[in-house]
Amino acid sequence: MSYLPFLLAVWIFLVGLFGIVRSRNFIHLVVCLSVAQSSTYVLLLSVGYVKGGTAPIFKDVKPGTKAVDPVVQALTLTDIVVSVTVAALLLALAILGKRHAGTMNPEELHPMRG
16 A cells, blocks of 8 residues: 555645645635646545556456445545535635625735625
């Protein structure tokens, strides 16, 4: 078992987290959040990987043949769809914030008054 994919996932997450913390622009924040979310793709695919495994299609395959887990692949595709939806929602909110406050810098926003 190789720990390289897990270390890669942690490194990608930390790079995205560093970008989120240092962000001075909402668009940059959304991109860094997408980078941090992409670490979960690497993590999920490394968990589902089977060395020497075949595709999870069992037609004309001998019983006992190693195969990768199709559930992990489905979870990865679901994670991609969710991250695109979150990015689209955050970009729409960033555009509305730019229209309302006139800035993309989170530190320059005024507190909401109810």
